[in-house]
Amino acid sequence: MSDNGKCEDPRVHDIKTKIRVVPNFPKPGIMFQDITTLLLDPKAFKDTVDLFVERYKGKNISVVAGVEARGFIFGPPIALAIGAKFVPLRKPRKLPGEVIREEYVLEYGTDCLEMHIGAVEAGERALVVDDLIATGGTLCAAMNLLEHVGAEVVECACVIELPDLKSTAIRTIKLFSAGSAIGHLSLAQSKECVKFLLARSYVE
C-alpha cells in the first residue's frame, strides 16, 4: 500500500500543479490527467524523475519496465540514473522479436501487453513505471509478465494515482505515486477492477 501522504516532499506540490486535467477525454465523464504539461517544465520534469531515482537507487534494481507509451517517457530517465536496463512493455505486434503476452480486462473487452523474450532474466529485481494508475489492470498485466519470467517486481511507480480505486485492485500492487489526483470512476470500472483482483488471487 502506498506510503505517501504522510509527509509530502515540497517538490510534489509543483509537480501536481503542472498536470493538466482535460474534461471528457477520451469520452464524456472522464477527467483525463494530462502529464504533457508537466514535461514542458524542465525543473518539474526533472524533480519528478529525481523523486523516483532517490527512492530506487541503491535498491539493486536491474530492470525498469515501462508501459507504452507514457511509461516510455518516465522509465528511461529513471533506468539511466539507477544503472538499470529499460524494458518496453508494448501493445500487440509492436515488438519485432519473440514475445510473451498477457491479456487484461478493459471496461469493454480486453487488451494485451507484450514483452520481448530474453529481455529479463529470472531473479532480476524490477520496477514497473507508468504515468498513471487507474484500475491497475495494466500494471497487473505488467507484473504478471515480469513474474512469468522469474523476475521480482519490487514496486510499481506512477506519477499519478486515482485514489478512488485504492481499496480494490491496488491492494495487491505495491505502489508509489508522486501525487494523487481526484479521478472520476464509473461503476463499470469498479466492477472491472474487483474482477481483476479476484482473478489474480485465484491464480496465486
Next chain:
Amino acid sequence: MASEDQRIAKISSAIRVIPDFPKPGIMFQDITTLLLEPKAFKDTIDLFVERYKDKNISVVAGIEARGFIFGPPIALSIGAKFVPMRKPKKLPGEVISEEYSLEYGTDKMEMHVGAVQSGERALIIDDLIATGGTLCAAIRLLERVGVEVVECACVIELPELKGRDRLGDKPLFVLVSAV
C-alpha cells in the same frame, strides 16, 4: 571516457536486426537490445547531449513511440522541455495535425497547441530515419507555429532510403548508418 568511435561501435553492435518484420523483405533495426545495456544506452544519450547542450535548444520533440525513449533523457540533460509528437487521438488537449504519406495511404501526426512558442529552437528525435516522411511531418508541425528546427537526430539511418535528402535543408545527425 571512451572515444566517440568506441562508444558508437558498442552502440551499433547492441542493435539487433530482425528479418522480415513487420513484413517480408524488411530488415528491422531493433533498438530494444540497446536499452538492455545500461552503458550503451547511456553512451547513446551522452553522444546527443554532448552535441546539443550548448546550442540554446529549448524544445526536444520526440516522435511516438520510440522517440519517447530517447527524447526525454536528452531533454532533461540539456534543460529543454519535452514535447511528444503523437498518432491521432492520443493527445487529450487541442492539437494541430499534419498529414503525411505512407507507402500505402496516409497517416497523421499531432502536437498540442501551446506546447511550443514561436521563436523557440527545437530538436526532433526518433530512433530511426527511413524515408524521412515522419520526420518531415514533425518539422512541418513545428515550423507552422514558428519554431526553428535546429536538427533532426536519430540513433539509426537507413541511407538507401534517402531520408536525409527528403529533409531538404534541415540537418540530420545519426549515430549509426545501417547497411
